[in-house]
Amino acid sequence: MTYTPPKVWKWDAENGGEWASVNRPIAGPTHEKELPIGKHPLQLYSLATPNGVKVTIMLEELLQQGHNGAEYDAHLIKIGDGDQFGSGFVDVNPNSKIPALMDHSTDPATRVFESGSILLYLAEKFSSLIPTDPGKRAECLSWLFWQMGSAPYLGGGFGHFYAYAPTKMEYPIDRFTMEVKRQMDVLDRQLADNEYISGAEYTIADIAIWPWYGVLTFNTLYEAAEFLDTASYKNLNRWAKQIQQRSAVQRGRMVNRTWGELQEQLHERHDASDFETKTQDKVEQQTSDDS
Numbered sequence: 677m678t679y680t681p682p683k684v685w686k687w688d689a690e691n692g693g694e695w696a697s698v699n700r701p702i703a704g705p706t707h708e709k710e711l712p713i714g715k716h717p718l719q720l721y722s723l724a725t726p727n728g729v730k731v732t733i734m735l736e737e738l739l740q741q742g743h744n745g746a747e748y749d750a751h752l753i754k755i756g757d758g759d760q761f762g763s764g765f766v767d768v769n770p771n772s773k774i775p776a777l778m779d780h781s782t783d784p785a786t787r788v789f790e791s792g793s794i795l796l797y798l799a800e801k802f803s804s805l806i807p808t809d810p811g812k813r814a815e816c817l818s819w820l821f822w823q824m825g826s827a828p829y830l831g832g833g834f835g836h837f838y839a840y841a842p843t844k845m846e847y848p849i850d851r852f853t854m855e856v857k858r859q860m861d862v863l864d865r866q867l868a869d870n871e872y873i874s875g876a877e878y879t880i881a882d883i884a885i886w887p888w889y890g891v892l893t894f895n896t897l898y899e900a901a902e903f904l905d906t907a908s909y910k911n912l913n914r915w916a917k918q919i920q921q922r923s924a925v926q927r928g929r930m931v932n933r934t935w936g937e938l939q940e941q942l943h944e945r946h947d948a949s950d951f952e953t954k955t956q957d958k959v960e961q962q963t964s965d966d967s
C-alpha cells in the first residue's frame with residue numbers, strides 16, 4: 677500500500693488506532709474543569725504509565741527516606757477519556773500530558789511538568805537521589821536526559837507501531853525495533869560495569885529509565901520481550917530485577933493504576949495507609965459487602 681501525501685495535511689479525526697479518540701493536532705483545553713486539590717503540599721495529576729510511574733516511585737522513595745515534605749495526593753487523570761484537556765490540567769501542563777505536579781509548599785505554588793523535570797525538581801528540593809559531586813551529577817543528568825530523548829522511540833515509535841497501530845507495518849516496526857535494540861545495548865553495556873545506571877549510586881536516572889527499559893524486560897510493556905529478545909541483555913535484566921525489589925518501586929507502580937491485578941491497583945493515593953486499605957480488590961470487596 678503506497679501513500680502520496682497531499683499538498684497540505686488535513687486532520688482526519690477517524691484515522692483509527694488505539695489512541696485515535698484523544699489525538700488532536702491542536703493544543704489547549706477542550707473543556708472547563710477544575711482540578712481537585714488534596715491536603716498535602718504536593719499534588720500529582722497522573723496515571724500509572726511509565727512516565728507517570730517515574731514520579732510516584734520518586735515520591736515513595738523520598739517518603740521512605742523520611743522526607744515528610746514529600747507527602748502527596750495522587751489524582752487520577754484518565755487520558756483515554758480526555759481528562760488531560762480539561763482547563764485546570766492545561767493550566768498545570770500546557771502540553772496536556774501526564775504526569776503534572778503542583779507544589780503548594782511554595783508561595784506562589786509551583787507548577788512542574790515533564791517527568792524528567794519533575795524528577796529533577798524533587799531531587800533538588802529534597803537534596804536526594806542526585807549526586808552532589810559535579811562529575812557524578814553530570815553523569816546522572818546525562819542519563820536522565822538520555823531517557824527523555826530515547827523513550828519516545830520506544831513508546832511513540834516501537835510501542836505505537838508494534839502494539840497500537842490499526843495494522844502491522846513492516847517498515848516502521850523494523851525501524852523502531854532497530855533503534856530500541858540499540859538503546860537496550862547502550863544500557864546493557866553501561867550496566868556491565870556499573871551497579872546502577874550512573875554509577876554506584878541509585879539516582880533519578882534509574883527512576884527515569886526503569887519504568888520503560890526495565891519493565892520492557894518483564895514483558896508487561898507491549899508484550900514485546902520475546903520479539904525484542906530482551907533476555908539477551910543480561911546486565912539490563914540483572915538491574916531491572918534489582919530495582920523491582922525495592923519496596924518504594926513496588927508501591928510507586930500501584931499508584932494511579934487502573935489495569936492489571938486488582939490488589940496492585942491504587943486508583944488514587946491520598947494517604948500512606950491507602951496501600952493497605954484502598955487497593956481495588958478491597959474497594960470492590962467493600963462495595964459488594966455493602967450491596
Ligand SMILES: N[C@@H](CCC(=O)N[C@@H](CS)C(=O)NCC(=O)O)C(=O)O
Nearest residue numbers: 698725727755773774775790791792
Ligand atoms: N515527555 C513527557 C511525555 C508524557 C506523556 O507522553 N504522557 C502520556 C502518557 S505516558 C500522555 O499523557 N498522553 C496523553 C496524550 O498524549 O493526550 C514526560 O515525560 O512527561
